[in-house]
Amino acid sequence: MANGLDTVLATAKPGDGSAAGYESKGGSDVIAKLCRYFEEAEDQTYQARKVAERSRDYYDGDQWTPEELAVLKKRKQPALTINYIKRKVEFLRGYERRQRSDPKAYPRTPQHTDMADAATDSLRFVADQNDFDEIRSQVYENLLIEGFGGADVVVEEHPSGADVLIQYVPWDRLFYDPASRAPDFSDAKYKGIVIWMDKEEAYDLFPDRRDAIESTLSSVSLSDTYDDRPRFQWCDNRRSRVRIVQCHWYEGGEWMVCTYTKGGALIDPQVSPYVDEYGRSACSLILRSAYIDRDNNRYGDVLDMISLQDEINKRRSKALHLINMRQFWYERGAIDDVNKAKAELAKPDGAVEVNPQLQFQILPTNDMAAGNMQMLQQATIEMQATGPNAALAGKDPRDQSGRAIQAQQQGGSIEIEPIMDNLRQWTRDVYQAVWLRVRQFWTGEKWVRVTDSDKNMKWVGLNHPVTLKEELSTMPREEAEQLVQQMGLQPGDPRLEMVVRTENDISGLDVDIIIEEGPDVVTIQAEQFAQLADLAAKGLPIPPDAIIEASSLRNKDVILKEMRGEGEKSPQVQQLEAQLQELGQKYNELQQKADDNSAKNEIDMFKAQTGQYDAETKRLTATAPGMSPEQVIQLATQAFMEAMQGAGLMGQQPQQMAPPEAPPMPPQDMQPNPPTEAGFSIPEADFAGGMPAPAAADSGVGLPPG
Template identity: 45%
Template sequence: MENSVELSTLEQWFEAYESATSSARTEAERARDYVDGNQLSEEEISALKKRGQPPVKYNRIRRKVEWLKGLEVKQRTDPKAFPRSPQHQEGAEAATDAIRYVCDNQDWDYTRSEVYDNFLVEGYGAAEVVHKQNRKGEVEVVINQYPWDRLFYDPHSRKSDFSDARYKGAVIWMDEADFLAEYPDRKELVQGLYADQGLGTSDTHDDRPKRAWVDATRKRIRVVLMWYRQGEVWHWCKFVSGEKLGSGESPYTDEGGESVCPLIMQAAYVGRDNERYGIVRDMFDPQDEINKRRSKALHGINSRQTMGVKGAVDSVSDMKRELANFDGHIEVNIEAFEDAARVGIKPFELMPTNDQISAQMGMFEDAKNEIDLLGANAALAGETGESQSGRAVLARQQGGMIELASLSDKLHRFTREIYRHIWMRIKQFWTEEKWVRVTDEEYGARFVGLNRPVTLEEQLGQAAPDEAQAIAMHLQLYPGDPRLQQPVAIENNVEELDVDILIEEVPDRVTLEGEIFEALMKYGPTLPPAVLIEADPVLPAKKKEKLLEALQSAQPSPQEQAEVEKTQSEVAENMANAQRLQIEAQTPRFA
């Protein structure tokens, strides 16, 4: 039975999150701005324009983030289900196909990349694995991704996967028409929200740019979906300012029947005050220095320091403008030069500033080097600057990969949890016969039946002829017997399958394997084909397995091999005798 929490408490929890995470969310918004190239304040842009200098930015952060996102794309792998007992060996393949079907149907690869983008920049991301009924009445497993600025969580949570959070959820902005289609009896509530214009405590979750529970201009309403834990049971509640829209216990359970929350969240890093942040935080200062040092150096190159006696030039400001022009011309007063010569001083001179410009450029290069060493470094990217062996490149890449191991491990854990929840939803809601279309690079498109009833006729057809005949005689079956069409078993019954979901994500090894393959190719004709197939770094593992099986099946048995060798020996002997007889016939005979 539901043990619901009062709406006032839920609203307090939501406001507690907004209050406790204010500075962290401001920093997250700054991180996104820096990735987007918004790295200069209005005051800085105004100062640059005032001195006639363009607001130039060298966005090194975007390159870092894009490189890491590209690495994630390159390391994508498919889930694999392994049986926990021998009796589920065949069913594990069906479980694998079912999970891959959901991933393909929901475009999971793209969703994971979107979550990883938030994970790297703002510091955390999330996806929700739920179910819905389509128009045909079939239950589909759905993966929803929420942008980071639509998420909230228990600010007392300390773990990077939010497993210790008492509550978490998402903010959903809905058009008024969609809201009333889902809640047709809440028209008065909407009008009340427009009139009240209840303001939130921050603008992070706002429907840009207005900070409120409703947007009267666009006719949009902010709805909060909160998942919270009471003891060991998860509950949900949808609400707007001052009123619940719906609530209840979580409809989702794990393999053991325990209540679970379908919203899976993951953070990159967790600070001392439980704030979540990504890799961009460490790039703020180097990026600022890159922009400012470059701007300072550019300003210094276009500027000149001068020294002279009073009256050496008619106007100092005009003289400065002429110095800024490539074809500038400065006129000096001869009287000032004569007066200066009498006392032995220089009346006018340009002061050298090369040392200042060199210092600025040196610190500019230091800042670039610092940001280049963060995250995706040259070694990991394989940019060695010179021709090196594949083994040397791999060694450098493995050294660079250590820095990313923590991020990769968290993404791996998040992905595995998504796959696990997909399998939970399948086991819980796919109770009827279902056919899934699976596409892979090995077999193309194929169909897999889940919860498929097996008739007595099919079962007898799969049995050995003697065994099938014995069963038919025992049951006194006759041709056309209606009992033959009765289901006697369920094939790939997902509710009974007991599997582990595993994934493998490893650094790219093509460099070293390619070098080994090239070395083996030198001995190509003398090596068995199986060795070359195993060493090929380009062939996928499934394709290798298929080729090796075909190669093995094509090889003759020992008895057949012996007969082939005997035949080859006989043929060789016959050819030798024929050649000998031909030579004897052509050889002259002397009496």
């Protein structure tokens, strides 16, 4: 297809929603009403769209009108453009990119605490699949320049499942109810999308509606914003292109949707196939505006900078013209050729011949040029104070203290926070719509790939049916053996494939979606970290984990877990702890022999050596993540041998107390569990492929040894 909007217009197929009664009311009446909606929006938002187009022109550097350029050309005055508007907008766009973050879903009920992570993983998966960060930045650019923008959150179904799509809609492809006043268009009676499409493509997309397309091609009239370049209202006969509209409107307590053109419906009117959190029909278009005046016109930040930009351009152009030109007065007959005199005065070394006894004098214009330069300086200062200031942009030339720079940056961030908050609200609405689509259409088993750290990738199963075999493989060995004996399970027992529960069932999961971002969060976090670090440097007993928690370090959660001993232990460290436990048992045996002084001395010596080994084990636990397995084993073996020799145990049973061998390291490019055909990996159950035969002394079904 020509663009992504074609997919959006074709997502609602006939039969997706119920529209009982529309056939009996007459399809032509409905299409006529929808055409009136569109033409009403086009007519009553004309001034707002003109302002939006002008704002876009100024951002693009087109800041002189054709009439102004003609006058300047006649004067031979340069048309200078110093585009401060683009600098401001580009900084705000870059600032938004620095504020990007991932969504987080929080449960609304205690029983959904564990499942909220699955909702978070689903949202991030859909965002990554649709490159939502780029869509968000495009909408933010529309908010800054034109004043409004949005996206369409729809579902595209296919034989292997359903994909949630977030489709960016350019501002000049959107229309809305001109009576709407809410920033999120929640009070709009209708809103929609308009695109242009080649006739052949429209035939392919809507093969059974050729009559409506042909009827539209026979009508032509002029339009402006919703044009196809060149501008035609409902069709372009020269290239056989037709304008297609998808309108969402609220009627009878339901959101309706219809795709149509001037000649008739391409997809019949129907109830929207999407629902909100209460099960009611919902509009798929998520729109947002930056500012609204009292006439309901939407506008962005650029509008406030246009007059200052005009003054900068015109005063700079006028000052340069006054510096380069010469004005003069003369008595009639003083010069023979006025044009030749003007040309000579325009030269650095020009000379004018004046007839005798007649006056000729050059008029000074330095005062006018100086006045324009002074006013230009004032306008430039005003422009720099508008929006993000120089300190926030890191371009303040003054030599200031760090505290003064920080205060100015905080002041600048406060000024741009309202429009950033508008963007956050729109982002939250989009994620909320994504979650509702996921909950509505991902009814079967669905696996999503997420990255839980910088190096690890995992698969999360939604609506995953857990079989008895999988459930037993996750249970403790003793409990699993007991359950196997009670049920009398045998290898190949069909009951092992019985579904016992559904993991991450999202059909009834309610969550709150939080977007954690904004300059205030970063500033407060940096300030708290600096204060804690300063207090710790002065000797106050600040816990190290509190300093790490306040920092902006990546993976600080992993660091905190390691500091608190909550991290996963390597196999080498686990073996060391097992050997330490064995030494403890030997110590208890010697404790029982404490009847004479020699035994007590032996106990004291053994206790000292065991303590040394315990300290070495803890040290290895802390340093193991940065060491190779061979280094861990070597140090552990040395500490173990010293402890055993000091306790006098090595001469008794050396063959039993030898240090364990290092387990072989798997190749780096191999996965413990290869992915299945569906693209995800499932842990191998202890019962996969059959179960071991019962042990000789056990009449039940045994489990494989640990």
